[in-house]
Amino acid sequence: MAYRQWEIMERAATGPFMEEKDFLNKRITAKMREVIKKYGVKFDPAHPVPADDAMADAVWQAAWEFFRDVGVYNQDTHRIMEFSEEEMREALYCAPSSHTVGLGKDSRVFGHRTVEDPRPPFVIFSPDITYDEVDFFQACVAYLKEPLLDAICSPLLEDFQGRAIQSKTPFEIGGSMEHAMHLRSAARLMGVPGVCMIAVGTAETDVAQVAVSQPDWGIRPSDGRLVSSITEMMTNNAMLNKAAHYQMYGSFSGNLTGTIYGAYAGGAEGTAIMQTAYHLMGLLTYGCQFQQNFLFHLKYGSNTGREMLWVVSMYSQAVARNTHLVQDSNGFTNAGPGTDMLFYEAAAHAMTSTVSGANLWETAPARNKHHNHGTPLEARFAAEVGHAVARQGMKRERADEIVNALLAKYEENIPDAPIGQTFQELYDVAKAVPKPEYLDLYKKVKEEVGAMGVEFIY
Amino acid sequence: METIDRLKEAMVEGDEDACAVLAAELVAEGADLKASIAVLAAEMEEVGRRFETMDIFLPEVLLAADAMTAVMKVFTPELAKDATVAKKGVVVVGTARGDMHQIGKDLVALFLGIAGFEVVDLGTDVDALDFIHEAERANADVIGISSLMTTTMPGATEVVALLKDKGMRDRFKVIVGGAPTSQEWADKIGADGWAEESGGAIDVVKELISGRA
Numbered sequence: 001m002a003y004r005q006w007e008i009m010e011r012a013a014t015g016p017f018m019e020e021k022d023f024l025n026k027r028i029t030a031k032m033r034e035v036i037k038k039y040g041v042k043f044d045p046a047h048p049v050p051a052d053d054a055m056a057d058a059v060w061q062a063a064w065e066f067f068r069d070v071g072v073y074n075q076d077t078h079r080i081m082e083f084s085e086e087e088m089r090e091a092l093y094c095a096p097s098s099h100t101v102g103l104g105k106d107s108r109v110f111g112h113r114t115v116e117d118p119r120p121p122f123v124i125f126s127p128d129i130t131y132d133e134v135d136f137f138q139a140c141v142a143y144l145k146e147p148l149l150d151a152i153c154s155p156l157l158e159d160f161q162g163r164a165i166q167s168k169t170p171f172e173i174g175g176s177m178e179h180a181m182h183l184r185s186a187a188r189l190m191g192v193p194g195v196c197m198i199a200v201g202t203a204e205t206d207v208a209q210v211a212v213s214q215p216d217w218g219i220r221p222s223d224g225r226l227v228s229s230i231t232e233m234m235t236n237n238a239m240l241n242k243a244a245h246y247q248m249y250g251s252f253s254g255n256l257t258g259t260i261y262g263a264y265a266g267g268a269e270g271t272a273i274m275q276t277a278y279h280l281m282g283l284l285t286y287g288c289q290f291q292q293n294f295l296f297h298l299k300y301g302s303n304t305g306r307e308m309l310w311v312v313s314m315y316s317q318a319v320a321r322n323t324h325l326v327q328d329s330n331g332f333t334n335a336g337p338g339t340d341m342l343f344y345e346a347a348a349h350a351m352t353s354t355v356s357g358a359n360l361w362e363t364a365p366a367r368n369k370h371h372n373h374g375t376p377l378e379a380r381f382a383a384e385v386g387h388a389v390a391r392q393g394m395k396r397e398r399a400d401e402i403v404n405a406l407l408a409k410y411e412e413n414i415p416d417a418p419i420g421q422t423f424q425e426l427y428d429v430a431k432a433v434p435k436p437e438y439l440d441l442y443k444k445v446k447e448e449v450g451a452m453g454v455e456f457i458y
Numbered sequence: 459m460e461t462i463d464r465l466k467e468a469m470v471e472g473d474e475d476a477c478a479v480l481a482a483e484l485v486a487e488g489a490d491l492k493a494s495i496a497v498l499a500a501e502m503e504e505v506g507r508r509f510e511t512m513d514i515f516l517p518e519v520l521l522a523a524d525a526m527t528a529v530m531k532v533f534t535p536e537l538a539k540d541a542t543v544a545k546k547g548v549v550v551v552g553t554a555r556g557d558m559h560q561i562g563k564d565l566v567a568l569f570l571g572i573a574g575f576e577v578v579d580l581g582t583d584v585d586a587l588d589f590i591h592e593a594e595r596a597n598a599d600v601i602g603i604s605s606l607m608t609t610t611m612p613g614a615t616e617v618v619a620l621l622k623d624k625g626m627r628d629r630f631k632v633i634v635g636g637a638p639t640s641q642e643w644a645d646k647i648g649a650d651g652w653a654e655e656s657g658g659a660i661d662v663v664k665e666l667i668s669g670r671a
Contacts, residue, residue, distance in 0.1 A: 025524070029517040075558075075582070130608050130638075158608045166612035167556025204556060204609045231561050238558075263561055266515040298561075299512060299655070301637060369637045371608075 002247035002287030003091040008081065012240055015071070015079040020234075023073045023080065024264055028232055031070050032270045035062035043268035048309035048403045049352050051396035056115075056317035063276035063318065064088070070277075072229075072285050075236040083284050091283050097324035099252055099289055101151060103194030103222045108150045110196075110252070110290060112324045113357045115317050120390045121359040123383040124198060124328060126153030127374025128294075128364035131423065133159045135372075136179075139423055140186040142432035143376045144195065148383040151196035151224060153361070154183050158371065167204045173211045176203035180218040198224035198254065206241035213249045221250030227286050228256040232264045232274060235285060243286035254292040254328075255282025261308060262298035268307045271295060272314040279319050279327065291319070292361060294330035301367040302334045304345040305414055306407055312349065313356040313396075320357025328361045329353035331382060334413075336366030336373045336420025338438060341410045343381055343445040348406040350382035351389050351454070355399040360386045365420065372422035377434050377442050384446070385454055392455040402452050461487060462494055465529065466501050472521025474528040481532035491533050502526055502572045510657055516565075523572055545576055547667040550593045551602040552580030553636075554613025559606035562636055565656035566602060573660050586616035593630050599667050602659065605636040614639075615647045622648075631666040635659055 018027070035041075039062040044050055071082040098111030110122045125146055131139045139155040157165060160175035179202040187195050199219055203209045209225065212218040219225065227242040229235060246253040257278040259265050265274040275295050282288035295311060296303050303312060312329055319327050331349035335341035346363045353360055362382035366373040389399065410417075423429070426438040434442070450456050459467075461483050468476040484494055505522045508514045551567050553560060560582050567579045578596045580588065584603075593601050603614040614634045621627045633651040634644050644652035651662035 025517075025520050029520070033517070156608070164612045164615075165609050167607065167609040172609060202609070204607055230558050236558060260561055262509075262512050263516045266517050267512075270515075298516075299510075367637075 003094065003284060004087070005244065005247060005287055008285065009240060009244065011081040012074040012077055012079060012237070015074070015081050017079055018073070020073065020075060020078065023234070024232070027070055028264050029266070031066055032265055032273065035066050035273060036269045038062070041269040041273060043307060043310055045306055045310070047400050048306050048407065049313045049355060049396050049400040050310065051400065053321065056314060056321050059272050059276055059314050060318040060322040062273045063280070066273055067277040067280045070233055072281055073234040074240075075230065075234055077237075081285060088280060088284065092323055092325075095283055095325055096289070098326065101222060101224060101252055102196035103220070106192045106194035107222070108196065110150070110326055110359065112326050113320060113359060115320045115357045116355055116393070116395055117357060118390055118393050120387040121354050122150045122328070123148055123359070123386060124151045124153055124361040125149045125376060125379045125383070126198075126361060126364070127155055127379070128153065128201070128330070128368050129156065129374045130158035130371050131155040132372060133157060135424060135429055137182045137186055138429050138432050140183050141190060142423075142427060143379070144186055144190040144192060145432060146376050146380050146383070148380065148387065149195070151198055152183070153198045153201060154179070155374070157202045165202065172203065172205060172208045176200050176208040176212050177218065179203075180212040184217055194222070196223055198226065206238045206245065209242050210245055213245070213251075219251065223251055224254055224290070225251040226254050226256040226292060227288070229278060229281060231260055233277070233281065247287050252289045253286060254290045255279075255286055255288040256292045256294065257282070258294040258296055260296060260298050261311065268311050272311045272318070275311065275315040276318045279323065279325050283325065290326040290328065292328055292330060293358070294332065294361070296332050300334055300414060301369065302332045302414070304331065304333050304349050306411060309348060309352045309403060313352050316353055316356035316358040327358050329358035330361035331363045332368050333363060333365050334367060334417035335410070336370060336418060337375045337378060337423070338421035338426050338441070339418050340441060340445050341413060341417060342378050342420060343442065344406050344410045346378050346382040347385045347449050347454070348403045350385040351394075351399050352403055354386040354389050355394055355396050370419050372424060373419060375423050375426050375434065375438070377426070377438060381442060381446065384456055385449065388454050388456045391457060398453065402454065405452055462489070462497055465494070466498060469498060469525040469529065470501060470505060470522055472518065472525050474525050477525040477528045478532055481529040485532060485536055491536055495533065498526060498529060499572075499574065506569060506572060506657065519568065523568055526572065546574045547599040547663070548576045548578065548596050549600040549602055549663055550578045550580060550589060550596055550598045551604070552584035552589060553582045554603050554605040554610040555585055555616070556583060556613060557605050557607055557610035558582050562606065562656065563604040566604065566635070566659045569656050569660050570663060573664070575663065586613060586620050589617050590620060590624065590626065598630060600631045600633060600663055602633045602635070602663075605634070605639060608638050611639060611643070614649070618648045633659060633662055633666070
C-alpha cells in the first residue's frame, strides 16, 4: 500500500519554497543540532553495541521531531514536502510488519525484527559493485548458490555490448535489461526461479527502472525495488517517478538511504538520528515497504568502524523498539575479498545489526568501489554470523564484547585497508564456487570467531 | 584581544553577524586587509585540517565558511580599490550528466572557495556542453566533474571529447573525481587531474593553475 500517494506527490509542487542551500545549511543542520541537544543523544565509543534502551528511544524521538519539522526537499521544484504529526502516526500504524516476497517455493517472509530477536534475519545477498560483462552471469550464479540467501540484489554491470553504460542513454536501458535477464535466467538454472530479486541496480534512472518491469524476463511484482533519497532528506521528480511506478506495478519498494557520517548530519549522534528519520521519509514520501540502510563514513566509505557500528546499532534499535517497520542493514567493509580483515568486519557488522533488530544486506567489500572486488563467500559468512547470534539468543552486552574484540583485530588498519582480490582470482568462475585457498581462509576465521563466542549452527 | 583575533574566533564559531561587525571595524582601523585575509585563510586551512581528521564535521565547516564570506563582503569593496590584489583562478564544478550525488562536488566547491578560488557551482546532473558553455562564460581556468556512479563516469569522458571536438581542449584544464574513479581512468579519458578526496582536489587545482601561469 502506498500511503496517500497522490496527495503526497502533489506536495512536491505545492509545498513551501526554499533555496536548496538554505534547506541543507539552515533547516537540516540547525534542526539536527537542536534535537541532539534536546534529547541528549550521545555517542559512547566504549560500546559499539549499546544496551541502552533509553538512548535508543531518545534517538527515535529526536528523529520523529526532526522529520516532522524538516520534511523532504524536492530539488526539481525547490519545494518542501511536509508531513503532519497525524499523518506520520497514521502511516506508521497502517504499515505492514511483514511481506511475503518472491514466488512459490522460493518465497520468503521479510519482516520486522525486535531487539535481540531469536528469529534469524532475512538476508539479502549483494556485493553492490560492478563486474566484467563476460563474468556477470557466473557471478550471479555464484550468489544464487548460497543456501542462506533469502533475496538477491546481485552484481552490477558496467558495460553493455562492449561500451560503458551511461546513465540516460539507450545503453543504460540495454544494460539494465541484460542485468535483469541474466539474473532471472541464473535463478532458474540454480533452481530458485521464484527468488526475490531486489533489482536492478544497473538502472540508475526512472526510465531504465520502468524498462525492466516485465514479469516474463524481468522484474516481477513479487520482487523488490529501490528508490533513493539524495543527501540529505532530498528527492527529485525522477525519484518520485520511480516510487509511483513501483507502487502501481506492485513491487515491494525499499527506501535506499545512506546518511554520510561527517557530512550534513554531523557526527555519530546526528548520523543515527538522520538514518532513523529516513524510515519515516521512505514510508511517507515513497510509500515504501522496507528501509534499506547503507550509511557510510565520509572519509572511508565504510560502516564497520567503531563509530559507525554504534550508529548502525542505535538506529536499528530505535526503529525496532518504536515501530513495526521492516528494515535491513547493509554492510560496507574497508577491506576487500581474500583478506581476513574483511571477514572480521563482516562479522562485526552482521552481529551488531542482528542483535539490534535489523535484517541483513551483505556484503559490499573494499569500500564499495573496486570493480570485480566482491564474492558470495563474505556474504555467506555474514549471514552465518547473523543466523548464529539470533538462534543462540545473544544479548547486546555479549555482542558488544565480541564486537570490541573484533574491532581490536582491524580498527587500526581501517585507513590503509587492503583492497584484496577479485571474484575471478578467488573463485572458480566456470563452476561458480570458491577456490580451496579462499575457503581455507573462511574456515580459519570462522573457527576464530566461533572461539570468541559465536555458536555457528554448522 | 586584537580585532583580528576576535574576528578569527568569531569566524571559527560561525558567527556571521559578529564577523561582519568586526570586519567593518578592521576597515575603519585602516588595517592591512590582505594581511588580515591571510590570517583568516590560515585559520580556515586549520578548520579544513580538523575536518580532514574528523575532529569537526561538515556543519561546522559550513558555518565557518559562511562567516568568512560575511567578512569578504565587507572587505571586497575596499580590496577593489587595490590593483595589486589578484584572483587565484576560476573553477567551474558540477556532477556529470545523470548524477544526483552532490556531496563530493559540494566539498570540493567549499574548499576551493575557502582556498580563495572563484567557484561556479553548476549543481548536479550537468550536461557536458553546459560545463563548457559555463566555463567560457566565467572565463574559467578549470572544469571539475564529479561522478559517484559508474554509469555517470562517461559524462566526464563526454566533456573532454566535446572540448576536443570544439578545438578548445587547451583552453581549460579538466579535473575529475568521485568514489568509483581513479587516476588510471582519468589518464584514459584524457583529464588533466584526479584526486581521491576533496582536499587532494584543491592541491591538483593549485598545481594546474600555477602551471598555466
